[in-house]
Amino acid sequence: MKKIVAVVGATGAVGVEMIRTLEKRKFPVKTLVPLASERSRGKKIKFRGKTVAVETLSEDDIPRVDIALFSAGAERSRRFAPLFAAKGAVVIDNSSAFRMDPEIPLVVPEVNPHAIARHKGIIANPNCSTIQMVQVLKPLHDVAKIKRIVVSTYQAVSGAGLEAMDELINQTKAVLAKRPIRCKVFPRQIAFNVLPHIDVFEPNGYTKEEMKMVNETHKIMEDYNIAVTATTVRVPVLRGHSESVNVEFERKITPDEAREILRKAPGVVVIDDPAKNKYPLAIDAVNDYRTFVGRIREDFSVAAGLNMWIVSDNLLKGAALNAVQIAERLP
Amino acid sequence: MKKIVAVVGATGAVGVEMIRTLEKRKFPVKTLVPLASERSRGKKIKFRGKTVAVETLSEDDIPRVDIALFSAGAERSRRFAPLFAAKGAVVIDNSSAFRMDPEIPLVVPEVNPHAIARHKGIIANPNCSTIQMVQVLKPLHDVAKIKRIVVSTYQAVSGAGLEAMDELINQTKAVLAKRPIRCKVFPRQIAFNVLPHIDVFEPNGYTKEEMKMVNETHKIMEDYNIAVTATTVRVPVLRGHSESVNVEFERKITPDEAREILRKAPGVVVIDDPAKNKYPLAIDAVNDYRTFVGRIREDFSVAAGLNMWIVSDNLLKGAALNAVQIAERLP
Numbered sequence: 001m002k003k004i005v006a007v008v009g010a011t012g013a014v015g016v017e018m019i020r021t022l023e024k025r026k027f028p029v030k031t032l033v034p035l036a037s038e039r040s041r042g043k044k045i046k047f048r049g050k051t052v053a054v055e056t057l058s059e060d061d062i063p064r065v066d067i068a069l070f071s072a073g074a075e076r077s078r079r080f081a082p083l084f085a086a087k088g089a090v091v092i093d094n095s096s097a098f099r100m101d102p103e104i105p106l107v108v109p110e111v112n113p114h115a116i117a118r119h120k121g122i123i124a125n126p127n128c129s130t131i132q133m134v135q136v137l138k139p140l141h142d143v144a145k146i147k148r149i150v151v152s153t154y155q156a157v158s159g160a161g162l163e164a165m166d167e168l169i170n171q172t173k174a175v176l177a178k179r180p181i182r183c184k185v186f187p188r189q190i191a192f193n194v195l196p197h198i199d200v201f202e203p204n205g206y207t208k209e210e211m212k213m214v215n216e217t218h219k220i221m222e223d224y225n226i227a228v229t230a231t232t233v234r235v236p237v238l239r240g241h242s243e244s245v246n247v248e249f250e251r252k253i254t255p256d257e258a259r260e261i262l263r264k265a266p267g268v269v270v271i272d273d274p275a276k277n278k279y280p281l282a283i284d285a286v287n288d289y290r291t292f293v294g295r296i297r298e299d300f301s302v303a304a305g306l307n308m309w310i311v312s313d314n315l316l317k318g319a320a321l322n323a324v325q326i327a328e329r330l331p
Numbered sequence: 332m333k334k335i336v337a338v339v340g341a342t343g344a345v346g347v348e349m350i351r352t353l354e355k356r357k358f359p360v361k362t363l364v365p366l367a368s369e370r371s372r373g374k375k376i377k378f379r380g381k382t383v384a385v386e387t388l389s390e391d392d393i394p395r396v397d398i399a400l401f402s403a404g405a406e407r408s409r410r411f412a413p414l415f416a417a418k419g420a421v422v423i424d425n426s427s428a429f430r431m432d433p434e435i436p437l438v439v440p441e442v443n444p445h446a447i448a449r450h451k452g453i454i455a456n457p458n459c460s461t462i463q464m465v466q467v468l469k470p471l472h473d474v475a476k477i478k479r480i481v482v483s484t485y486q487a488v489s490g491a492g493l494e495a496m497d498e499l500i501n502q503t504k505a506v507l508a509k510r511p512i513r514c515k516v517f518p519r520q521i522a523f524n525v526l527p528h529i530d531v532f533e534p535n536g537y538t539k540e541e542m543k544m545v546n547e548t549h550k551i552m553e554d555y556n557i558a559v560t561a562t563t564v565r566v567p568v569l570r571g572h573s574e575s576v577n578v579e580f581e582r583k584i585t586p587d588e589a590r591e592i593l594r595k596a597p598g599v600v601v602i603d604d605p606a607k608n609k610y611p612l613a614i615d616a617v618n619d620y621r622t623f624v625g626r627i628r629e630d631f632s633v634a635a636g637l638n639m640w641i642v643s644d645n646l647l648k649g650a651a652l653n654a655v656q657i658a659e660r661l662p
Contacts (some may be wrong), residue, residue, distance in 0.1 A: 033406060094399050129638040148632050152483035152575035154525045154564065172503060182422045187608040194485045194566055194573050194613060196626050201605040203585060205628030214631075227632035231640070233485065235525055236567050242525050244483035244562040246577075274532040277518040282525060295527050297536030300545075301558035309527045309562070 002030035005327070006065040006089070008080065009072030010034030010054055011043055011272070014094055017320035018069045023048055024325060028205065033063050037072070038102060065089045067330065070321050085121030090330055092123050092323045096208070099124040099216060101307045106219045109325045110266045111138045116329055123326055128318030129153050129209065129232060129241055130216040132291045135317070136310050138221060139265045140258055144304070145250035148227040151213060154235045154242040155198060159314050160185055165238055172236070186234065195234040207232060240282025241314040252304040255296045262293055267317065272296055280311035288313055289321050333361035336658075337396040337420070339411065340403030341365030341385055342374055344493045345425055349400045351570040354379055356655060364394050369404070376579025396420045398661065400654050416452030421661055423454050423654045427539070430547060437550045440656045441597045442469045446621035447591070447660055454657055459649025460484050460516040460540065460563060460572055461547040463622045467641050468578065469552060470596045471589055472625070475635070476581035479558040482544060485566045486529060487613060490645050491516055496569055517565065526565040538563060572645040576638070583635040586627045593624055598648065603627055611642035619644055620652050 005022060009015040012082060015036070022029055032047045035057045036301060043054040053227035055063075057072070068084040070077050070093040077097035086092050098104040106124045111134050116123060126134075137146060140329035157164040164185040171181040171191035181189050206214075213230035235242075262270050271280050272294035280292030291312040299305030312318055336353065340346040346367070363378045366388045370400055374385045386394075386541040388403070388411060399415040401408050401424040408428040415422050429435040436446035437455045442465050447454060457465075468477060502512040502522035504600040512520050519526060530539035537545075544561035566573075593601050602611050603625035611623030623641040630636030643649055 112357055149634070150481045150577045150630075152562075154485070154566070169507065173507065176500065176504065176507075185460055188612060192568050192614070194568060196573070196575070196610055197605070197608065205605060205626070207605075228633040229577060229630045229638060230634070231577075231626070233484070233573075233575065237523050237525060240524075242527070242564075244527070244564065244575075246481045246560060246562075274528070274536060274538075274585075277528065279527050281519060283520055283523070295536070295562070299560045301481070301560040305560070307560060309563055 003066035004031045004033065005029050006033040006035055006068040006084070008035045008057060008061060008068055008070045008076070010045055011036045012071055013158050013165070014071035014315055014319040017315045018071060018323060019045060019047055021316070021320045021324045024208045027324060027327065033065055059083065062087050062223070067092065067327050069327065070094060081122050082294070089121070090119065092124065092125055092326050094125040094319055094323055096127065096212065098122055099126060100219070106216060107326050108134055108220050108322060109329055110135050111220050112222060113329055118328060125210070125269060125319065125323045125326065125328060126216045126220060127212040128159055128314040129155060129243065130213050130220065131322050132310050132312035133213070133243055133245060134217055134220050135291050136262065136265070136268055136308070137291050139261050140247070140249070140253065141223070143261055144253040144319045146226050147250055148245055148248040149217070150246040151230045152244045153230070153232045154237070155232060156237040156314055156321060157190060157234065158239045158240055159198070159241065168236055168238065171298050188199065189293055190234060190236050192234070192236060196231065198234055237282050239313060239315060240285040240311060240323040241318060242280070242282050243310045245310055246299060247306050248302045249304040250254045251305070253306065255298055255306065258296050258306055263267070267291055268293060270294065280309055282311055285311045285313045287316070291317050333359045334397035335362045335364065336360050337364040337366055337394060337399040337415070337487045339388060339399055339401045339407070342367045342371040342375055343402055344489050345402035345646055345650040348646045349402060349654060350376060350378055352647070352651045352655045358655060358658065364396055381431070388647055389554050390414065393418055398423065398658050400658065401425060402650065404642065410552040411451050420452070421453060421454065423456055423657050424649055425456040425654055427458065427543065429453055430457060430582070431550070436656050437547060439465055439551050439653060440660055442551050443553060444660060447657060456527070456650065456654045456657065457547045457551060458540070458543040459645040460486060460574065461544050461551065462649050462653055463572060463641050463643035464544070464574055464576060465551050466549055467593065467596070467599055467624045467639070468576070468621050470592050471578070471580070471584065472552060472554070474592055475584040477557050477578055478581055479579040480548065481551055481577040482559070482561045483575045484561070484563045485568070486563060487568040487572055487645055488521060488565065489568045489570045490529070490572065499569065520566050521565060523567060525567070526637065527562065529563045529565055565642070568613050570644060570646060571642060572649060573611070573613050574641045576641055577630060578637050579633050580635040582638070584637065586629055586637065589627050589637055598622055599624060611640055613642055616642045616644045618647070620647055622648050
């Protein structure tokens with residue numbers, strides 16, 4: 001059964017990857033409907049060797065599609081996703097708009113695929129930094145039960161979109177040329193610097209990005225007893241999120257056991273041979289569908305703990321790929 | 332009492348800062364004796380407006396000095412520091428050579444100044460990433476007793492020396508120009524990437540840098556009951572180490588209490604106004620003697636925990652300044 005698929009936000013960093021992913025994975029697309037805001041009027045995209053004009057998103061003209069992949073920001077999702085769903089589409093939404101809505105499934109297909117079935121027209125795609133973490137942690141949780149997670153992230157600028165990638169490049173050139181830098185996307189200089197600030201701050205002192213890692217982990221893992229705390233940090237990397245993940249378990253699990261479990265985990269690759277300088281790296285993860293884990297070692301500071309280093313392409317498994325994988329599991 | 336001061340490794344990233352710091356802090360230097368390896372023969376340095384020739388370090392010609400600041404690598408320290416001490420010098424050694432020797436004090440002047448007195452000719456200067464962390468944590472430990480520390484670092488390339496800074500700059504230019512990159516100092520690309528690898532790997536899967544943070548914290552804080560685990564990561568930043576530090580305490584301490592304590596801590600500055608995008612940043616810490624802490628917030632995943640973000644200039648408080656501060660406390 002071929003499907004009419006809309007991509008809302010088709011010209012953005014994630015939208016472009018959604019379209020590429022649909023094509024690369026041979027998703028049964030009958031017609032592709034790329035949509036974007038007024039700003040992208042007149043733009044064209046390539047799909048299966050053909051040029052397709054990008055249409056302008058408008059409340060007066062919601063197309064009737066089977067699946068709508070949204071990546072156009074939370075505000076547009078809140079406005080348009082229900083309209084697409086009302087016209088019969090299943091919306092898979094990459095924004096934070098619906099993620100914590102108890103009526104809406106939040107899905108990582110390797111972790112909680114069963115949640116897809118209870119959708120009522122909208123399925124939420126989790127935050128990039130959460131997806132890669134839970135994908136690795138779920139199989140370990142099943143075996144040794146996770147008590148607590150302390151995560152610090154090293155997140156690429158592409159998580160903030162194409163403009164953010166330009167900003168890193170332009171600032172880098174400016175610093176090298178000793179010219180003044182310009183900040184538009186990021187509040188402070190990102191070139192040759194790290195920013196402990198992603199998304200906006202909440203009254204409790206955490207950023208929204210940090211609270212996403214806490215709350216989304218609970219919802220996707222379907223276990224609200226896991227204690228989670230997060231510090232999310234932007235680093236001058238174009239693409240590929242890295243994470244330093246400290247995990248305390250209920251029962252002891254050795255690094256060897258963990259590696260054996262993770263070698264069998266779908267979509268996960270263990271790269272863990274420090275003696276040969278082999279560990280996951282952001283630059284190696286770019287354009288790869290898989291999530292990489294390494295530096296797995298015992299945390300001697302607790303009775304049963306592990307440290308690990310998890311890396312994935314934030315635009316793929318962290319966004320576009322995960323959305324397409326959800327679409328692949330729709331009836 | 333003016334002193335004859337040798338700087339061994341005078342042309343390196345830390346050595347240069349040691350000489351600048353002696354001058355800026357008006358250390359009572361009678362004569363400065365800059366020493367370096369054969370490679371630096373013929374080089375000259377500036378001190379108090381005068382040009383001083385760099386002398387070549389040689390076992391046959393150990394100068395008689397009052398204080399010798401060493402930053403020339405662990406191997407040279409092991410070979411030369413005892414020779415300087417035998418000639419009457421107090422050696423303050425920035426390498427890892429003597430740090431864990433129970434006979435040798437390991438000192439952060441704000442934390443354990445009393446340890447200086449028991450030296451027998453050599454005092455060890457701790458690892459950069461440890462200094463800034465314990466400087467902030469000690470005053471909190473005194474009040475609420477630390478049970479456990481989980482730290483992930485974001486360390487600047489200058490920790491690996493001047494060549495490493497050149498490598499980051501050169502690789503960055505190469506990536507921007509789409510030319511192939513060269514790796515000499517770092518095992519893999521550092522430009523637009525992060526490396527979960529600093530110093531060499533140990534059999535337990537940790538790097539030496541990570542184990543330094545564990546072992547040196549115990550020795551400097553003089554409390555072997557504090558559980559510590561660390562993940563140390565190199566980021567494409569030239570100067571200034573950032574750290575995501577998660578701390579579990581024995582008794583509850585609020586972020587406000589912690590800020591109040593830290594505002595009084597010597598050498599520590601609290602920058603913690605997220606609503607105004609104010610938090611410590613590596614680029615702001617460069618050339619500053621102080622250690623900055625912010626993003627202080629409750630860790631809801633334990634009964635009594637805090638997360639914080641600690642930043643300092645790795646070449647100053649993390650190396651040269653700390654060494655000079657030790658020298659300032661010698662009789």
